Amino acid sequence: MKSCSKICINCPAGCHLEITLASDGLLRISGNQCPRGAQYARQEITDPRRTVTAVVRSAGEPAVCIPVKSSEPVPKAMIPELLKMLFGLKVPLPVELGQILVENYRGTGIRILATRTCRQSPPCLQIRRKDI
Numbered sequence: 001m002k003s004c005s006k007i008c009i010n011c012p013a014g015c016h017l018e019i020t021l022a023s024d025g026l027l028r029i030s031g032n033q034c035p036r037g038a039q040y041a042r043q044e045i046t047d048p049r050r051t052v053t054a055v056v057r058s059a060g061e062p063a064v065c066i067p068v069k070s071s072e073p074v075p076k077a078m079i080p081e082l083l084k085m086l087f088g089l090k091v092p093l094p095v096e097l098g099q100i101l102v103e104n105y106r107g108t109g110i111r112i113l114a115t116r117t118c119r120q121s122p123p124c125l126q127i128r129r130k131d132i
């Protein structure tokens with residue numbers, strides 16, 4: 001019988017979950033105060049995912065940092081490759097809040113969305129060549 005502990009991150013209560021893989025192959029979950037905790041524990045054990053946030057570069061000089069996030073949580077195993085792809089992007093301006101910058105990443109249906117409108121380059125957001 002294997003077991004592990006997780007803290008549910010679905011609400012501020014932060015329930016301490018005990019997850020045990022019983023000999024019959026079923027997961028036994030305790031410590032949750034609501035069904036969302038059990039769902040979270042199952043997801044964490046079987047297919048952990050995270051919402052990805054990052055910044056991508058605009059095309060041209062000086063470049064601008066465009067904040068982005070995934071439309072849905074991404075399988076953890078795919079995150080390093082996704083970040084590598086995002087850090088290699090050069091997105092033409094202007095970019096509008098909510099604009100889809102990547103559609104259907106690797107056939108998962110996950111989109112990468114801009115989380116801010118970027119029309120020009122305020123000095124604080126510019127990437128200068130000497131910063132790289």
Ligand code: SF4
Pocket residue numbers: 008009010011012013014015031032033034035036037038
């Ligand atoms: S199990 Fe329910 S009550 Fe506890 S932290 Fe998760 S969502 Fe909140």
